[in-house]
Amino acid sequence: MSATRHAEVAGGGLAGLTVATALAQHGWSVRLHERGSQLREIGAGIFLWENALRVLEELGAFEEATALGDAIDSWRLFDERGRPIQNDWMKDGSTRLITVKRTELHQALAQAARRSGVEIVTGSQVSGATPDGELLLETGESYAADLIVGADGVYSAVRRSLGLDLNVRDLEDGCMRHLVPRRPGDVSGEALEYWNGGRRVGIVPVTPDEVYIYTCCPAKDLEGRRQPFNSASWVASFPDIRHYLDRIPDQSRWAAFHDVRTHSWVSGRGAIVGDAATAMAPNLGQAACVAMVNGFSLATVLNQHDDVPTGLRAWERRQRGVSDATQKYSRLYGRVGTRWPRPLADVRSALVWLAGRSESWQHRVNVAAHSGADLVGPRNS
């Protein structure tokens, strides 16, 4: 490859930091613009599947991101009658799953970006980009680059300005995320999810001292999404896990789920990645994992192409299938988990139980986790 190539990246979330670091590690000069006054991540815990763990290893951020996390051996689902309907949901032994605190992950990626020489500019709001490689700021300034990446989230200004929008949908469901103190006897090495009607509660260890709890429901469930957290209403739906629900602090906030569809992820020298391109409800714990994989892959594919627009098209061709499939199964999971008619709850339990018996079906649903090997090759250990 000839002279140093330059990239401008919009967005300092998990996707922006990943793509910026990967590009810098391939010899690019990279400037990252974050509109916030500082780099920060909102949320409590996060599932990191094999595909994202491989990316962290490649970027040299694995140890820092996962040092306090929990290796999850099984993910169990229970229905409204307390019956286990899945024992090893999507876990087939070949894919690792580690749950970590979001802030730990974000910090580890930010450190990796700094170590790799990425220039991070905070308080810098991007207003758009052009296909011939110009990044535009709200201030009226503009920067020319060989590559522009929009990693600026669900309502991406870069995506809109490049004309890539197809459909951005509020899925009318969402959740509240909570970190509660971890007590002796609490869940360890496994993730638990409880269903009752359209409500779901997940209980997941994330550090030696904290458990991550998510409480999901349809947006129209006003009691379920009430702020401050409506403990009595959730305990009424899930009395068996009252000992966890009682610990939830009052200040938790509602996060709506979104689904982003695009005509394409690329236009000339411009590309979008992360929620800007592939936002989905976090039902499979894969939205950020897919974002990180796509960001990492963008740098590796461009490394094989002198011509940036050609490389970007090759990158989209390579990554699109797994991302589309993951969005599709996430939508299906949302329909089954959140919008299933209550009188047919037993039918749902039977179907979910049956789905768990089919290895090929589970593999298809979790295709993203298995795609890690395609990305960076087989694991040594």
Ligand SMILES: Cc1cc2nc3c(=O)[nH]c(=O)nc-3n(C[C@H](O)[C@H](O)[C@H](O)COP(=O)(O)OP(=O)(O)OC[C@H]3O[C@@H](n4cnc5c(N)ncnc54)[C@H](O)[C@@H]3O)c2cc1C
């Ligand atoms: C409740 C919940 C639970 C989840 N759990 C999981 C999970 O377990 N596993 C998983 O893989 N995924 C999960 N996800 C999804 C995951 O959080 C997202 O996919 C991921 O954070 C997206 O990262 P991103 O960098 O693309 O976008 P964002 O996190 O939205 O980051 C975008 C960044 O760009 C900045 N920005 C926006 N506009 C501009 C602009 N114009 N100029 C400059 N900067 C800008 C923002 O300030 C922000 O810092 C979950 C999501 C939710 C809501």
